[in-house]
Amino acid sequence: MPVEPAEPAAPADLAPRLTDGVVTLRAHTLADVDALLEQCLDPESLRWTTVPRPYTREHAVGFVEGNRAAWASPSATRSWAIEWTDADGTPRFGGTIDLRPGAAASAGELGFGLHPDARGRGLMSRAVRLVTAHAFATPVWGAPVTRVHWRAIAGNWGSRRAAWAAGFTFHGTIPASHPDPDGGPEALDTWAASLTPDDAPSPRTPWLEATPREGDTVRLRPWRADDVDAIETREGDPEHWMPARSVLRRETYARWLRDRQERMAEGTGIDWCVADLATDRALGGVTVFSRSGPVTDVAELGYQFFPSARGRGAAKEAARLAVAHALAPEAEGGLGLRRLVAETAADNEASNAVLRSVGFVPFGREHAVDRLADGGWGDGLHWELLGRVYEG
Known part of the structure; x- marks a missing residue:
């Protein structure tokens, strides 16, 4: 059985713990490695993200350690592990949500991904609301954040629905703006949206369904x-x-x-x-x-x-x-x-x-x-x- 490296102590203490009573955002720990590995080997995760291929346990350990260490840097990405509680009352690792530095200290870029077991429960939209509320209330990179951007490969409906549910305004499609995660020669289109402190954290428009x-x-x-x-x-x-x-x-x-x-x-x-x-x-x-x-x-x-x-x-x-x-x-x-x-x-x-x-x-x-x-x-x-x- 592989021996995990010792858990670094100090940087994670800088990660604020955020919760709405259903979802909790916390610092990553090495206890998340197994679930993180499962998530990054999942076909849907591979389809929409550029995680390393093949994704290994070493990648997962490095991801956890890097995220924890980043909290000590005043200009680095802020990453939280998403935790939820299953029907048996057991806390589970649900995925990761990132707030990345944007074009200025007043702008952030949102990124996220869910473990397969956590999907379809509305957890990510909750996590997005927690992170954006924190960003607007805290000078994350030394200045108040006044806009958070979201972008995803066109066709990633799960990601789009989470941003929609959290109140993001959709700005359109940016052609040929993302590398193909599968290594194809053509760049893929992306959807773009953003949120400001004045926007309500709820859907701005209806999402209609083709009801049978x-x-x-x-x-x-x-x-x-x-x-x-x-x-x-x-x-x-x-x-x-x-x-x-x-x-x-x-x-x-x-x-x-x-x-x-x-x-x-x-x-x-x-x-x-x-x-x-x-x-x-x-x-x-x-x-x-x-x-x-x-x-x-x-x-x-x-x-x-x-x-x-x-x-x-x-x-x-x-x-x-x-x-x-x-x-x-x-x-x-x-x-x-x-x-x-x-x-x-x-x-x-x-x-x-x-x-x-x-x-x-x-x-x-x-x-x-x-x-x-x-x-x-x-x-x-x-x-x-x-x-x-x-x-x-």
Whole structure:
């Protein structure tokens, strides 16, 4: 059995112990090494972080010792071990959270990672609140911290959700800004967000979910990566019927899916896959979204279906299910919207029929707005449905 080096004594005493009664942040100890090793060998940790590969026990010991020693340096990273208590009442190592020096003494960079056993319990958002509150109340590097930044590889939804829950404002995606943890030749995109002392430590926008709903022949469910296999080309569809950036294509599906997931994380839309109730094969999609911030009072309905799924009533049933969810009161699990709108090309009779089937009525016509294949211009229709008149 390996013999651990002696526990250094002094620097860890400088690490403030922070707790909210559920999560405790403390200095790392050598007793954390085994759990830390498990965490850094976990596939999810390897996917999103640049920990050494292969990660060894020696790496874990060095990490603990380095974190403890850093507390004695006035300009170093501040790292805490995250501790939680399991169902048996046993304190457990849950991971690490770091506050790193930023561009100035008044700015910090947040980093964190959880042990697999600690995930899905809301522990990291608690840890983030503890660290950011400490940063704003303490001159960590000799000056008050006035902004804490967070960044993660795009697609790291667990990290994003923790930052979202702690009140961070999301600033967007920075292209090609992070090395690939797997050593690939291409740089990866990152998400960026920040928090200031004036921000409440709670979500700033809703995080919408593609809540499953079932009808007689179709179900609405979240999109999955393997739905790409069901995508069909839209041969014969006039280009002006749908914005090109929204059309489902196999070659752009991965990015399309991430964009839609980001839209839900920002609270600006919900995108469902419409699947055959019997086979679960994707038939198309339906969305409720806002063009101007989070979905609150009014939203827009949109949909698209693969050629083989048309003419069987799937679009009408999917629209009915989506509309019912959008207009249902929040107390009943819906969005509680007052009004839905939609836009179509005037000559897209199939799409117009879907809207009529769920109670939409046209309220305006724009002339010569869609460029046609023959060089001419087509009209567009604007539709609306008020929640108080919808009968489901």
